[in-house]
Amino acid sequence: MDRQVFAYSVVSTGSFDDVGVVSTEIKRDLEEAGVEKDTVRRVAVICFEAEMNLALYTERGGNIQVVVEPDRVDIYVEDDGPGIEDVEKAMQPGYSTAPLWVHELGFGAGMGLPNMKENSDIFEIVSELGKGTKIHSVVFRRKEDAA
Amino acid sequence: MTLKEVAQTVEAEFLNLEDRADEEVNTACAADLLSDVLAMRGDAALLITGEAAPQVVRVADVMNIRAILYVRGKRPQKKDIIRWATQRGIVLLSTPLPTFEVCGRLYKAGMRCSECPEDEAA
Amino acid sequence: MRLSDVVERLGLEVLARGNPEREVNWAYTSDLLSDVMAGAQPGDMWLTIQRHMNIVAVAKLRDLTGIVLAKGIKPAQEVVDKAREEGIALMVSDKPLFELCGELYQLLRGRG
Numbered sequence: 001m002d003r004q005v006f007a008y009s010v011v012s013t014g015s016f017d018d019v020g021v022v023s024t025e026i027k028r029d030l031e032e033a034g035v036e037k038d039t040v041r042r043v044a045v046i047c048f049e050a051e052m053n054l055a056l057y058t059e060r061g062g063n064i065q066v067v068v069e070p071d072r073v074d075i076y077v078e079d080d081g082p083g084i085e086d087v088e089k090a091m092q093p094g095y096s097t098a099p100l101w102v103h104e105l106g107f108g109a110g111m112g113l114p115n116m117k118e119n120s121d122i123f124e125i126v127s128e129l130g131k132g133t134k135i136h137s138v139v140f141r142r143k144e145d146a147a
Numbered sequence: 148m149t150l151k152e153v154a155q156t157v158e159a160e161f162l163n164l165e166d167r168a169d170e171e172v173n174t175a176c177a178a179d180l181l182s183d184v185l186a187m188r189g190d191a192a193l194l195i196t197g198e199a200a201p202q203v204v205r206v207a208d209v210m211n212i213r214a215i216l217y218v219r220g221k222r223p224q225k226k227d228i229i230r231w232a233t234q235r236g237i238v239l240l241s242t243p244l245p246t247f248e249v250c251g252r253l254y255k256a257g258m259r260c261s262e263c264p265e266d267e268a269a
Numbered sequence: 270m271r272l273s274d275v276v277e278r279l280g281l282e283v284l285a286r287g288n289p290e291r292e293v294n295w296a297y298t299s300d301l302l303s304d305v306m307a308g309a310q311p312g313d314m315w316l317t318i319q320r321h322m323n324i325v326a327v328a329k330l331r332d333l334t335g336i337v338l339a340k341g342i343k344p345a346q347e348v349v350d351k352a353r354e355e356g357i358a359l360m361v362s363d364k365p366l367f368e369l370c371g372e373l374y375q376l377l378r379g380r381g
Contacts, residue, residue: 179304262365262368
């Protein structure tokens with residue numbers, strides 16, 4: 001098994017109720033593909049944060065593609081939403097443009113992008129105002145400890 | 148300690164999977180902000196939360212958390228969320244007590260903090 | 270137990286002093302402002318990782334002894350300024366919430 005590609009679309013329904021549905025699906029797919037636990041968790045966390053952002057900031061949602069290779073997992077997130085005004089600022093822990101009601105739901109703590117980066121070995125983000133945002137994240141696979 | 152002991156210690160009831168009452172859970176974390184749970188290091192067996200939104204069970208799934216303890220009498224509003232948790236093997240408990248009391252009692256009973264470094268506890 | 274004693278025993282970093290002589294009755298742990306509004310009692314100390322600006326207003330409204338931010342979370346300078354202005358004690362602990370609750374619980378229970 002060399003390379004497996006999984007594609008998902010995240011539909012923004014205007015409600016947060018469905019956030020995480022795609023990420024748990026991704027988790028299950030990677031588990032079934034035999035990807036080790038630690039890698040699955042990191043990929044799923046990255047995707048979860050991406051899903052939150054899509055639900056929070058885009059009207060239509062976006063796409064997530066996960067490519068499993070023997071030594072790495074690539075995650076591509078793409079949307080045609082409003083874009084991020086100041087990417088550098090958005091990468092700072094605690095920086096959030098989310099309104100209070102979002103905080104009350106347990107989102108918007110300003111940890112989304114920083115946490116995606118934290119779980120990635122390579123993290124690239126390109127955003128253009130009015131055009132959308134593209135994220136490419138790489139998680140290198142590590143052999144599990146014997147335990 | 149076992150899930151049954153957890154339930155007894157904090158006066159909680161099982162919302163599903165009561166057949167797993169004898170399962171050991173030794174590490175816990177407390178959080179209401181989902182982003183906080185997603186950013187956690189270390190493996191938590193038990194999540195103590197006052198957030199009953201449907202996303203909580205999915206965050207728990209992603210983080211390999213085995214049981215969720217809802218405080219202040221909270222619980223998922225939709226039956227299909229409980230069903231989903233059952234399918235994914237996540238035990239759900241609910242207690243009328245608030246988080247501080249719950250953490251205090253469990254800490255006293257020997258539950259370890261999942262986010263603390265191992266050596267610190269020793 | 271007085272606020273200043275709690276600060277010392279838990280090794281808290283103080284960002285805004287509030288009233289150090291005030292008695293800490295009990296504590297309330299939540300990151301949800303609506304929960305704190307509904308459940309926290311006057312004289313409670315509030316343990317949280319919620320760093321939103323509104324925490325100071327909520328603490329003031331509920332007449333809490335102070336706010337402790339867990340996990341070493343540093344709030345924005347405006348939050349600190351606001352806490353000083355309103356006379357609300359604002360502190361930081363390196364410990365995660367579960368651990369912090371556990372230790373404070375022992376401390377407050379221990380005084381009998």
